Amino acid sequence: MATREDLLAAAAALGTPLYVYDIDAVRARLARLREAFGSQFGISFAIKSNPNLALLRSLAPLVDTFDVSAFAEVERAIAAGCEAERITFCGPGKRAEEVRRAVRLGIGYLVVESLHEARLADRFAGELGCRQIVLLRINPATSPRAFGVNMSGKPSQFGIDEEEMEAAIDAVAALPHLDLVGFHIYSGSNSLSVEGLAENFVILSDIFRRAVAHCGQSPRKLIFGAGFGVPYLPSDEELDLAALADQVLPGIAALRAEAAFAGARLELELGRWLVGPCGWLLSSIIGAKASRGTEIRICDAGFNNHLAAYGMMGSVIRRNWRIANLSNPSGETGRYTVVGPLCTTIDTLATKLELPVATIGDVISIENSGAYGLTSSPTRFISHPEPREALLEGGRLTDASESLLNHWRLADN
Ligand SMILES: Cc1ncc(COP(=O)(O)O)c(C=O)c1O
Incomplete structure (x- = not known):
């Protein structure tokens, strides 16, 4: 971790105000994450948390996926050396032109958050003579108690309500130019509670089971919106990653043991925990x-x-x-x-x-x-x-x- 001397030298060299990002420390956190969760999860970096281009260049070879939320973030990801196939494009308010450009680029996974967006993607793929891989974002009806920021369990602009997911799956699966290959959930952010996060994994796994059963097709990718928090306040304690993995991994092993999930790529989608x-x-x-x-x-x-x-x-x-x-x-x-x-x-x-x-x-x-x-x-x-x-x-x-x-x-x- 950067020392006091490193930071003072940085301030002397470049002046203040100055943001300093320690890439060796990011690398060490990634290694800790991979050690805790083994090979069960790929790692996706949500670049909204820090879109600095030089930082992204360092991260591109270290993570599996870049998660973006605007077409300009797609361009940042590409400029940083991340191939289009390794990008997931989320966001509740994608402009039609953003969807068209993403489809034209051959973005890895377009995360559709509404039927309107799915229809737009289908129309553009048809016009461009290609197919678009999509994940359907589902918004859970329940959310863990201990999330710092909750995005589920209430009226929300994010994704399709869990209560309506079966109808949405049918509608998306019927669109001729889309390939629905999996699901995405991101239900909250900044949780330091092992119990809350572990509960989230259980909630997500159950929703994925029901979605996959309804779909009748093995998923290729499932994104577990994890929301790992960081200790901002002096009284906060660092998230106990090992304890979390101990609670989560048996459930994930059970999920993977089910035939429908054997070939699924599971991913953690994180921003602040990795770089904060x-x-x-x-x-x-x-x-x-x-x-x-x-x-x-x-x-x-x-x-x-x-x-x-x-x-x-x-x-x-x-x-x-x-x-x-x-x-x-x-x-x-x-x-x-x-x-x-x-x-x-x-x-x-x-x-x-x-x-x-x-x-x-x-x-x-x-x-x-x-x-x-x-x-x-x-x-x-x-x-x-x-x-x-x-x-x-x-x-x-x-x-x-x-x-x-x-x-x-x-x-x-
Ligand atoms: C869809 C999605 N993925 C990932 C993140 C990253 O969250 P965090 O930086 O808290 O890990 C967010 C944050 O709002 C998000 O909305």
């Missing part, structure tokens, strides 16, 4: 003041740079993330309210945060920022310079910035 803990947002303290008894530190990254860390993405109440003072890692501490540079009171990163004494010029790190960081942030708001991005690999730092939005260009000014 391997990234940091580095930010410099650019202002310090005491206001009515509160010590305030103003840093150069606001919610415009990291919406999630500022509590505005997927959380009801903002809580302090794991934050460190890299420049002064130990010794006497203070309690700080840490804010960003934006002209709004909601630009608050942390309150009552205990840190070793923090002064102007110090570099702080926001941990667990490798997923849903820059990609999920409103960087145009107030036109501050967009953070750079960098990869750390084999001790080498590479500038992986794709956009220098709002970086100053006026010469000699």
Whole structure:
């Protein structure tokens, strides 16, 4: 894992705000995942969690599939060296033109989320004189209790309701230019609960059994939307992968023992668990003041740079993330309210945060920022310079910035 010295050197070389992604750490997490789940599951990386092109280039040879949610993500996946056959294309609101382009490209698996989308794909495949492989996304009627973000068990735009899946399977299977070869479920996200995730695998396996029985055809691919969480808060504990695998694998072995599932390729579809803990947002303290008894530190990254860390993405109440003072890692501490540079009171990163004494010029790190960081942030708001991005690999730092939005260009000014 990147050390304090690595991160400080990165900040000194490229300035702040700066996202740093440690590729060796991503590789190590992938190895842990494969060790825990053995050969039972392929691994799909949901590139919405971090679409940085250099990161994708490193990941393309390491994972089995890239999962995309927009045609521009298809283009990123291809540019990163992932073949079209290794791409699954999800998303509840695919534009007709996106569906047409995906079919024309020969995308590996189009994940259809509605009958309208299936009919569109069928029409385009017919016009283009080809066939399109599809997975049908099913939205479960029940969801595990312990999911951070629930996408099932309620009215939802995602996939076909489980209650209607049989009719949908019949309708898709009847379309002449589509090959329905499997099913996709993604029911929730960011769960740190072994029991909740294990329950999800049971729910998904049962739905897949019923879908396959109705279809009367052995599936080629089944995607288990897993939603493995990461410990964002200091009080959170890392997901116990070995305990999860112990609970899940017997059920998966039983599924595989059924003739209909013997040839199915099962896949875990993950974003944040793979890359979240391997990234940091580095930010410099650019202002310090005491206001009515509160010590305030103003840093150069606001919610415009990291919406999630500022509590505005997927959380009801903002809580302090794991934050460190890299420049002064130990010794006497203070309690700080840490804010960003934006002209709004909601630009608050942390309150009552205990840190070793923090002064102007110090570099702080926001941990667990490798997923849903820059990609999920409103960087145009107030036109501050967009953070750079960098990869750390084999001790080498590479500038992986794709956009220098709002970086100053006026010469000699
Ligand atoms: C369909 C689908 N797959 C995968 C993911 C990745 O989720 P996470 O990054 O929490 O693993 C998401 C996240 O919303 C999703 O909607």
